[in-house]
Amino acid sequence: MRKRTYLRTSAGTAAGLALFLLFAGSSPLSGQSLDIPSHRWGVSFGNSREFTGLRFNFRDSRVRRISGINVTLWQPRKDNKEAVVSGISLGVIPGGGTLKGLQVGLLGIAAETKLSGISVGLLGLESGGDISGINIGGLGAGAGENVKGLNVGGLGVGAGEDLFGINIGGLGAGAGENMTGLNMGGLGVGAGENVIGINIGGLGAGAGENMVGINVGGVGAGGRLAGINIAGLAAGAGDELIGLTVSGIAAGSTKVRGITIAGGAVGGQDLKGVHLAVGSVLVTKGGRMTGLMASAFNYVRGHQTGLAVGIVNYAYSVKGLQIGLVNIVRDNPRGLKVLPIFNSSF
Numbered sequence: 001m002r003k004r005t006y007l008r009t010s011a012g013t014a015a016g017l018a019l020f021l022l023f024a025g026s027s028p029l030s031g032q033s034l035d036i037p038s039h040r041w042g043v044s045f046g047n048s049r050e051f052t053g054l055r056f057n058f059r060d061s062r063v064r065r066i067s068g069i070n071v072t073l074w075q076p077r078k079d080n081k082e083a084v085v086s087g088i089s090l091g092v093i094p095g096g097g098t099l100k101g102l103q104v105g106l107l108g109i110a111a112e113t114k115l116s117g118i119s120v121g122l123l124g125l126e127s128g129g130d131i132s133g134i135n136i137g138g139l140g141a142g143a144g145e146n147v148k149g150l151n152v153g154g155l156g157v158g159a160g161e162d163l164f165g166i167n168i169g170g171l172g173a174g175a176g177e178n179m180t181g182l183n184m185g186g187l188g189v190g191a192g193e194n195v196i197g198i199n200i201g202g203l204g205a206g207a208g209e210n211m212v213g214i215n216v217g218g219v220g221a222g223g224r225l226a227g228i229n230i231a232g233l234a235a236g237a238g239d240e241l242i243g244l245t246v247s248g249i250a251a252g253s254t255k256v257r258g259i260t261i262a263g264g265a266v267g268g269q270d271l272k273g274v275h276l277a278v279g280s281v282l283v284t285k286g287g288r289m290t291g292l293m294a295s296a297f298n299y300v301r302g303h304q305t306g307l308a309v310g311i312v313n314y315a316y317s318v319k320g321l322q323i324g325l326v327n328i329v330r331d332n333p334r335g336l337k338v339l340p341i342f343n344s345s346f
Contacts, residue, residue, distance in 0.1 A: 033057075060096065070094070081112040108137070115143070124153070131159075140169070147175075156185070163191070172201070179207075188217060195221075203232075211237075225253065241268070252282075266295070281310075289315075298322075318345045 033039075033046030044055040052067040060076040063083035070085050075093035083096035089103045095110040101117045103109045109125040116132045119125050124137035131143040131151070140153040147159040147167070156169035163175035163183070172185035179191040179199075188201035195207040201217030211221040218233045219225060225237035229245040241253035245260045252267035259274045260266045266275045267282035275281050277295040287302040298308040300315035304322075308315070313322035317331045327343030329336070336346050 063096065066096075075110060266293075281308075298324075313343070318343070320344065 033044050033048035035044045035048055035051065036042050039048070040050065041052040043053055044051045047057050047061055047063070048055060049063055050065050054069045055066055056071050058072070059074045060072055060080045060083060062079050066083070066085045067087055069088045070090070072091035072094055076083065076095045080095070081097045084098045085096045086100045088101055089099055092106045093108050093110060094103050094105050097112045098114045099109070099111045099116070103115065103117065103119040105121040105125070108121040108123045109115065109119050111127040113127070113129040115125065115127040115130070118134045119131070120136045122138045124140045125131070125135060127143040129144060130146045130148070131141065132148040134150045135141045135147070135152070137153045140156045140158070141147070141151050142158040144160045146162045146164070147157065148164040150166045151157045152168045154170045156171050157163070157167045157173045159175045161175065161177045163173065163179045164181055166182045167173040167179065167184070169185045171187045173179070173183050173189045175191040177191065177193045179189065179195045181197045183189045183195065183197060184200045186202045188204040188206070189195070189199050190206040192208045194209050195205070195211040196213055198214045199205045199211065199216065204218035204220070205211065205215050206219065207221045209222055210224040211219065212224070213227045215225065215227060216230045219229050219231045219235045220237065222238045224240045224242065225235065226240070226242040228243055229235045229241070231247040231251070233247070233249050235241065235245050235247045235251040237253040239253065240255040240257065241251065241260070242257045244258055245251045247262040249262065249264040250267070251260050251262045254269050256266065256268040256271045256275065257273055260276070262277045264277065265280045265282060266277045269284045269287040271283060271289045271291070271293070273291045275289070275291070275293040279295060280297040280299060281289070281293040281295045283289050283300040283302055285301040288305065289300050290305045292307050294309040296311045298310040298313045302316055304315040304318045304320060306320045308322045310324045312326045313324045314328040315322065315330070318329050322329070322343040323341070325340060326338065327340070328338050329343050329345055332346050
């Protein structure tokens, strides 16, 4: 008899607390709570504004500071943007102004200003400001400003400003400004300004300004592309292509430095180093090639310094040697412009 009475009492207490949480979280008078043993610390049921300990609430509203374990059943109200929650946050969609510690959301996690620590959201996690730490979103992880740490998104990882650390997106990873670290995207990775580190995009990797490091994918940069560049289709830069570059079809820039290998063509205005292509090495009008070039057709509409090896070699002037079936030096005297086997400037 005593056991049945105890069970009924426990069930009634649990039901009463659930109703209290629901009422306290949905009531306009959202400052009410049941706190044991103190209104500042211990165990709290309801919308306590400042509390340290174990806290349960349906939906946070106008919270100032919580430390400890905070369990919420639904996402905070819009008036909860100043809340600072430190410790462990659990719920369907834990949130607040600043979240620090361990955050686990059955659907997601949302912070208005800052999210730091270890954050795991089944669908995703977001912050209007910064995200730092270990961040895993089932679909994605993103911040309006900076993202730092280990960042994994089932579909993507993104930052409105800078992305630092190990960044892995199932489809892509991107930053509005700079991306630094190990950056991997199933389809691509990119940043509006600079990308530095190991950058791997299934289809492409790109930067609005400079990309430096080990770059894999169809790689491109608006400014400088430097390092080890491996492209399935093409590698290109607006200003300079520097380092070891291997491309399935084409590689080129205004300036090309280093070792450049392409299945189709290598091209630019100023080439220095070793340039190898199955199809052609091309130098635009008024440009120059310094070093070694080898392809079926080496076409220099400027000055060649060094060695050209191909089926057909063409240059305006040569300080060095052309070796091939047909060798053309446009500025040579008549009778020496086109020669078999080899040619040079005379």
